Amino acid sequence: MDIAILSVSLHVHSTRRLVEEAQKAGHYVELIDHTKCSVKLGEGNPKIFFGSEDVTHEFDAIIPRIGTKVTKHGAAIVKQFEINGVFSTARSAAISRARNKVATLQILAKNGLPIPETLFSINPNNIEDQLRLLGGPPVIIKLQEGTQGLGVILAETKKSARSIIDTFYKMDTSILIQKFIEEANGEDIRIIVIGKKVVASMKRTSDMDEFRSNIHRGGLGEAVKLTPREKFIALQATQLLGLGVAGVDLIRSASGPLILEVNASPGLKGVEAATGVNVAKRIIQYMERHVGRKS
Known part of the structure; x- marks a missing residue:
């Protein structure tokens, strides 16, 4: 097979491991940085470019390793490969769903x-009620698109929970609140x-x-x-x-x-x-x- 791994760098351990195993199995594998990919639509069939290189029909399969900050763009690139009949270990819609907690x-x-008892809201005026619905603190506060434990906060008191939640709401940051499972x-x-x-x-x-x-x-x-x-x-x-x-x-x-x-x-x-x-x-x-x- 000709395989593309959609990842920003070979310095990422998981990417490097996938390259190693693909090569051991006798496959051609290439690192494609999805942040440097473009899709051209209109005037004939859609094309995928990696920089200036047309990679529309270069690969049999892709392994997406899409970073949190570029989920939408990465999923769009995966979607175009899918439309072109390329197999993907994670389909674009599934990547988008999984990234949104x-x-x-x-x-x-x-x-x-x-799942743990979970609440999501954008209303800064009833934080007390929101905490009450979860049985009160301690609670876990999570960014909806955090990863690797980033954007996960334990609020142990009502005062700290109220302060943290209010701050996120005022920053227009999407969060969810979960009951802490001690x-x-x-x-x-x-x-x-x-x-x-x-x-x-x-x-x-x-x-x-x-x-x-x-x-x-x-x-x-x-x-x-x-x-x-x-x-x-x-x-x-x-x-x-x-x-x-x-x-x-x-x-x-x-x-x-x-x-x-x-x-x-x-x-x-x-x-x-x-x-x-x-x-x-x-x-x-x-x-x-x-x-x-x-x-």
Whole structure:
């Protein structure tokens, strides 16, 4: 196959791992920086340019690794590859859905999958009522498009919660507020789903002074055995969002597993190190099975 990885740099560990495994499997692979891509419409068939190079028909498959700040542009580039019949491990609509935390949680809740009690609003005049609906502080305040633990704040008192929420509302910043699950004890689980299979899972534990368990925030990862229920909801969440490859994050609460979010471009470094599973190779094998067929 001729494969394009849509990523800004080979210095990104996950991108480098995918390149390595694609080359080991005998495929041609090229890094395409989606921020330097353009789409030309009108006057004949649409064309995709990487800089001045026409790459419209150069690839059989793409692996999108789209950054948070360029989600809309990245998804548009992926969409044009899809229209041109190129297989993608993550379709454009699924990337956009997964990147929006509220949209993801709405879809999951509609289909009966368990999530933490969550509230989103833009009304700065009833913050007290909003906190009351979640049982009061402590609460978790999240930017709707944060990633790697960035834009996630623990407000432990009513005063701090009110101050933080009011500030975000006045900055016209989209947030959501979630009930703090104390019994999770600073731990969450990252589950990697490829196709219709769970291929790896790790428990991430925060350090002593940090409630966020993300590896990028200094959390520690170790392999973990999933319950049948956890496997089921991870697979269901991935399917509902329409993703071929996903990282599903959940926590274990007193009432059972709760889904926090679904990532369309999960990092590989932490999970491969913690589990010993060659996730990059599994992604390439997934592409090999599907190229030439609609995803």
